[in-house]
Amino acid sequence: MRTRILSLAALFLALEGSVAVAQNYALPANLTSASAAAVVDRLLAGREALALTADHASRLTVLSTRLHHDRGRAVVTGLDRVPGKSVPRTERIKTTATEAFRQASAILSPTQQAAAARLLDTPRR
Secondary structure: OHHHHHHHHHHHHHHHHHHHHHOOOOOOHHHOOOOHHHHHHHHHHOHHHHOOOHHHHHHHHHHHHHHHOOOOEEEEEEEEEEOOEEEEEEEEEOOOHHHHHHHHHHHOOHHHHHHHHHHHHOOOO
């Protein structure tokens, strides 16, 4: 039992460290209004500059495809009161560019995360 607790504690600390590294790099201000898929596509376009492995490229491609086809997640915003029943009112919220960059950063190594932040900060030609 004690070894399980120690193993879980070590795993938790390792995951906490990787999340802290992934959150150090913020999305540049010039891309906050861009679509989520455009951010990941731009990272894929700079695969040589980021030195992406085949695994990184395939995982980013899957993320890009998912974001291109994303219709947004449904969130209940209120209830329509109809006599005898209550019908939820929903609204679709799409993934933001900042969230897409955070998801892409989780795939990359710390050095690639820094290079990705620099790549997205440079203006596109």
